Amino acid sequence: MAAPGWTLTDAPAQHGRTAVVTGANTGLGLETAHGLARLGASVVLACRNVDAAKTAREQILADLPEAQIDIVELDLSSLESVRTAADELNGRDGTIDLVVANAGVMASRHTLTADGFELDFGTNFLGHHAFIGLLMPRVLDVAGRVVTVGSTAGRAGVIDFDDLPFEHRFSGARAYSRAKFAQMVFAVELQRRLEAAGASALSVAAHPGATRTGVMREQTPFLRWAFTSPRMRWLLDLFVMDVADGALPTLRAATDPDVLGGEYFGPSGPLQFTGSPRRVDVSDKVLDPQLGQRLWTTAEELTRVVYPFGSRG
Secondary structure (H helix, E strand, C coil): CCCCCCCHHCCCCCCCEEEEEEEECHHHHHHHHHHHHHHEEEEEEEEECCCHHHHHHHHHHHHHHCCCCCEEECCCCCHHHHHHHHHHCCCCCCCCCCCECCCCCCCCCCCCCCCCCCCHHHHHHHHHHHHHHHHHHHHCCCCCCEECCCCCCHHHHCHHHHHHCCCCCCCCCHHHHHHHHHHHHHHHHHHHHHHHCCCCCCCEECCCCCCCCHHHHCHHHHHHHHCCCHHEEEEEHHCCCCCHHHCCCHHHHHHHHCCCCCEEEEEHHHCCCCCCCCCCCCCCCCCHHHHHHHHHHHHHHCCCCCCCCCCCC
């Protein structure tokens, strides 16, 4: 369990606000969507698997019968799907007050997306970069918020711009850490550009610490067993949180009225593995403005999605 501290009861009501949560059919995404719905937000489950999203919606409605839960099909590994989903959302009435970039994959072998990008980088980073960019005019209209869900794995991330397809020395761990690192660089760079444009919207980030998540589905049978076996539960409970607790940093980043753009939230315990959510430090390499500029330019070239404000100057 999370240590005493910030909980969902500390969050303000979210009535009248619409939140789009990617990967909301299971794990952290589902818990995040459930929490936002409990606070009164209308929630859009943006998911690749529509049937799983329908099941997730029923789960939320079973607990919160009055909740407003919609679904949009979104496969972040396909830019065509990203554009279709964004077009559908932009065509709806109402506001888009919050986008939670939660969905993610952790491939165990070298795989390319439909657009030819390495799967982790193409899905976790480029897919979200494009999706958020296409929704950004709606977010700007209401001075909304973007929350990027990172990972402590991103601390080890390195971006080799000469080998973005990761054709050399590929490993699943390096690919995942690179993608999560890129997401964090994006979150910081987005805030720089919002500030340069004089926009009131915020870019914030969070990470779940060590949490039992669905990303383990992509791993080896041994790792899947280690994270899910009842025999290992006693050991994992010492340094791994349940999903409900792991979602709290994201929920705080999404709802805390005192949050500032560019802030990062994670668990408060040792090594940020477990504990109630608090503000945590961003690594110096994430803050590198030259890296942020280069990654942003690269993402716009690869996705052909240009954000509705100019450069950060």
